[in-house]
Amino acid sequence: MITAGIDVGAKTIKVVLLDGGKILAKTSVLAGFETEQSVEEAYKEALAKAGIERSAVGKVGATGAGRKAVAFAQTVVTEVSADAQGAVFLHPSARTVIDVGAEEGRGIKTNADGKVVDFAVNEKCAAGAGAFTESMARALEVTLAQFGDISLKSNKSIPMNAQCTVFAESEVVSLIHSNTSKEDIARAVHDAIASRISAMVRRVGLEQDVILVGGVAYNIGFLDSIKRTLGIENVVVPQDPEYVGALGAAVVAGAAGN
């Protein structure tokens, strides 16, 4: 049976079409203001990419902060459950899932079936999430990709407040004024986010293998920081890490009874 998973995130909507163990298509569109319209657009694009009709999809699962916008979904699952299911589907030995999306960071402990054992999510503020890195990259006047690259050139540890995006931004401005290099500032930002995320991970209990998902997984500077902060060499980043939640929703939809 072909199943669809739709992850309605704060910034983007991701769709995965799954046929048994095989991913048929993945698409992503900006969430925009008209979420239901964007969901429809993303879904149609995925169907077209896979070359199948809507009627070929047996079950649709929705997840993400805006999951209620997927009116045609038969199953609805939280991001936490979707992440765990998607991560274990891709990497069966995954036991800790770190998801850093646009507005939320999560640490999830899962069992071999992809069932959530424990989880921690950042509270209210977006510090420790993707929007925070974007804001800091803007402050340094570099692209997000450059922001990750340049931080790897630094070997300095500069403590920074990662509790509040606004305060952190003013700290970055102070560092710029004190002639701290962009490389050192970029690393400080990544270390601060990693520190916050690893606190969540340790709260639920670090168990290997660790898999990093969500859009921030593309950021090699953050990846370096989270490895150092957790004190582990291997953090698995799957291909297209931002689609893991949508994939999990498709897996859950497939597992749901008829």
Add this chain to the structure above:
Amino acid sequence: MATLTKYPTEPLKCWNKAKELRLKYYKDYAECKQRGGIRWSGGAWAMDAIPAGLGDDVYTLTSEPYAASVAFDPKLNAECQSAADAKGWSRDLCSYMRTYWGSMYVNKYAFGGEFPKPDFAFQTQICCSHHKWYQHVAEYKQIPYFTIDVSVGLYKDVDEGRIAYVVNQMQESIPWLEKVTGRKFDDEKFIAAVNNECRTTSLWAEVCTLNKAVPAPLEEKTMYALYVLATLSKHSKEFGDFYEELRDEVKDRIARGIAAVSTERCRLITDTQPPWSYLSMYRYMEKYGAVSVGSLYTFALEGVFADQPDGSWGPRPTPEQLGIKIRTREEALRIYADWNLSKPEWQHFYDPQIKTDIMLRMVKEFKLNGVILHLNRGCEGLSKGIMENRLGLVKAGVPVMTYEGNMGDEKEMDYPRTLSRIDSFMESLGFNKLEN
């Protein structure tokens, strides 16, 4: 989604009476001066049986439940919080204290009219805010103030010296009360009040213990409207009588299999004061068939518990139940101090492990599926050590969800995200939403 309707349910018969008693309490406080009465203000843990020795026309405004009432009115609460901000008080202070002060500054009483000025303040000190709270009230309102320091350590370590420390302060408070009110202290009224308080707080503990039954005859959102009476006036005979009526009704519900929530299939407890503006989250949990059967806070803020002969947790027997007849002021003060020092909710001020142990006991005896901890940014006292409690529960294999909020300042709560977290927690426990 699964459909499940399991247990019969019906409203509590004494529900309206609880509401009436509460409203009468607040009205009496506001109006008592017209009848020549005395009014005083202090915390919900103040030793209120002592001022009861001044006469039958002495009325109290306990500040925490008052602030919780204000918090239930978002508009007034925002006005009170803003007034506290404008005076320069920090946001991380006790939000009840900020609300109470704000109500005093804007001179608005949540139950109508101007904020009634107390004749004196009478307080206990165990939490970091308690003494300072009324120091400021006394200065602002120019009223006399007495505090009793009750922070003498864990009850299991309490010895005669520590009891004497509390008793001596209570002794000193009596001539002080006579001086500031011009009234003579009546020992018989005081002794009756001590007996009433032991009865009221033991009865509430008994009601809570009855919630071990499956299905639970009460759920926590309803219990908030019931436990509050003990926080208003522990020594009140009227409230004790009400708890006896409630206890009998709850027993009857259990005998007839009446559930608080007909679809009960997941039993939880919470912790600390809830975010009062968002009590609807308890109804949201019920969409999953999840029932919060109480919390250490709701049970033991005022309820006084003890080990039962069978080893379980239940109400502490009152002096009267033990055949102890209090004859003198000294005997009453000693019993009164000992009774209050055994309060479970006072123990974790000294060691978070004590609270973890009580919660683990609750998990077992109340047959719970999990625990929801409110990281209450409005109360340092009751949130102290809460992440250690989480760790202890998780280590023991108990599923735990945390959420951040504030009992008295709704600005510190992200409600949609909290509901989303409940969704995730329920999924992790294996429960889906039920159909209507």
